[in-house]
Amino acid sequence: MPSGTASSWVPVALSSDLPSGTVMPARIPAGPLALWRSQSGHVAASADRCPHRGMSLSHGFVRGETLSCIYHGWSYGQAGNCLRIPAHPGLTPPEAIRTVTHPVAEADGVIWIAVGEPAGTPPALAGLVPLRSLAAFAGIAAIEAAAGTRANAAGLLEAEDIRLLLSSAREGETLIHVLVEADASPAARIAAARAAEGLRRKAEDFQKKGAAR
Numbered sequence: 001m002p003s004g005t006a007s008s009w010v011p012v013a014l015s016s017d018l019p020s021g022t023v024m025p026a027r028i029p030a031g032p033l034a035l036w037r038s039q040s041g042h043v044a045a046s047a048d049r050c051p052h053r054g055m056s057l058s059h060g061f062v063r064g065e066t067l068s069c070i071y072h073g074w075s076y077g078q079a080g081n082c083l084r085i086p087a088h089p090g091l092t093p094p095e096a097i098r099t100v101t102h103p104v105a106e107a108d109g110v111i112w113i114a115v116g117e118p119a120g121t122p123p124a125l126a127g128l129v130p131l132r133s134l135a136a137f138a139g140i141a142a143i144e145a146a147a148g149t150r151a152n153a154a155g156l157l158e159a160e161d162i163r164l165l166l167s168s169a170r171e172g173e174t175l176i177h178v179l180v181e182a183d184a185s186p187a188a189r190i191a192a193a194r195a196a197e198g199l200r201r202k203a204e205d206f207q208k209k210g211a212a213r
């Protein structure tokens with residue numbers, strides 16, 4: 001999502017990068033997240049900080065429908081509530097022990113996180129599907145300069161040979177999701193991946209030159 005837009009959905013990861021029973025780190029402008037998918041396939045997102053002693057929950061593990069912290073094993077549900085404290089197996093954890101969670105939507109192979117109150121549903125990709133994601137050490141402005149065009153309010157940038165979904169990870173860093181037509185041939189997919197890598201290099205160069213000025 002380009003900064004300064006009204007959109008409240010951030011494309012943080014591709015569905016294919018988060019199999020059932022796994023957790024991964026992700027990021028929205030508000031900070032780092034633990035993004036996880038339960039064994040039954042439900043995706044949830046919480047702040048990447050265990051309420052106990054602050055361990056990153058993205059280092060934890062998924063068991064069934066819960067996310068457990070790697071440090072002392074406290075387990076959390078999809079709504080962020082603590083469900084189990086292994087050192088006190090007979091205790092029902094107080095309601096006040098919970099992680100901060102964020103609304104999640106999954107559509108067209110992309111996992112979106114709502115920043116604040118979700119405004120409707122995530123943007124439709126109109127027949128495009130995600131191919132892969134790239135992390136760029138360049139802000140969205142540098143990527144737009146390298147592409148010679150601007151991303152729209154949903155973060156979709158379309159140039160002659162390339163379609164990208166951009167997510168501002170943090171200042172000077174962008175997560176690039178490469179999109180292709182759903183029926184793209186293998187050769188077209190390879191070409192799209194190469195074009196995105198070339199654009200990333202150019203954008204990182206712009207970013208470095210801008211920072212050096």
Ligand code: FES
Nearest residue numbers: 050052053069072
């Ligand atoms: S820091 Fe997470 S359970 Fe202790």
